[in-house]
Amino acid sequence: MELLEKTILEKGKVLPGGVLKVGSFLNNLMDSRLLKEIGKEIYSHFKDCGVTKILTIEASGIGIACVTAQFFDCPVLFAKKSKTSNVDGEFYTADCFSYTHQKSNVLVVPKEFLGKDDNVLIIDDFLAHGEATKAVANIVEQAGATLKGIAIAVEKGFQGAGDEWRKKGVDILSLAIVDKMEDGKIEFRK
């Protein structure tokens, strides 16, 4: 997606250790027009999939998910991060290691909000090692719901998680795939 790639080049910051900061337009400070264009692109790709629910992860996925849901006219469900899986039987839970914060979370979704009749589109701002996406996909499976696809704003292609999903035949749409970040220079996949 041209606008997203352009914005990453203009406003993204490459930090040591393969970190790409997009806080000034995608999470933390969120550019409304960019969110809208992202929502349009995601809708255009998945509009015929009968999506009944968008599933995302707090906090930074919520903005993209809610704006995208305006196109799908469907509800957004977000997985909360909890420190413990010791919740009662009314929740689906899945472990999730955050490389950014170097700690484990448990993602938690109330069972009453996701069921076998749901066609789910997972949306998140970032796909890097893919732990969070795997965890919510696991929750979709626990619920007996159907995973229709995964939509990501920025995929770090060199960390491999996106290609793993592609190999499995999952319909994954990444609006910008960063294949290289060296000496502060960003290269996108064509």
Add this chain to the structure above:
Amino acid sequence: MELLEKTILEKGKVLPGGVLKVGSFLNNLMDSRLLKEIGKEIYSHFKDCGVTKILTIEASGIGIACVTAQFFDCPVLFAKKSKTSNVDGEFYTADCFSYTHQKSNVLVVPKEFLGKDDNVLIIDDFLAHGEATKAVANIVEQAGATLKGIAIAVEKGFQGAGDEWRKKGVDILSLAIVDKMEDGKIEFRK
């Protein structure tokens, strides 16, 4: 706002201790059409205030804020919750006690994202004791920005924080004000 009050009556749950659960339509699972109508109402009230930035708090305020920002065509900034105020000088911070979780958080906003030229509209899903709203308003003040108003989906009127803002002359719009919750029955302010 009629649609919001109707939805609260239909789908809200009153729990012991004055707790109102709106997880099935406003946070956790979010009803897209309701978010859109909320956004429209907020825009209609504040559209002539020259709002340059919407400020909200992770996680549940982000959805309403981002959909509302589509009407204002302005960016959304969210305060992150941190356990420590021991962050470097590049952040505004404000303490915030959460009655829901019975613990203190520090709200954190990078200084680069908020400044004296900003006209800020604070948006949140809930106003109860008002700790979070006070904390972000404090951050607006630290930044030397102008607070144009506060928009809330559900205010618990009986906990007083909304009326405190009104007494101070702040333009606060609450789309549903719950003045009583007794024996599971909800009464709205007229």
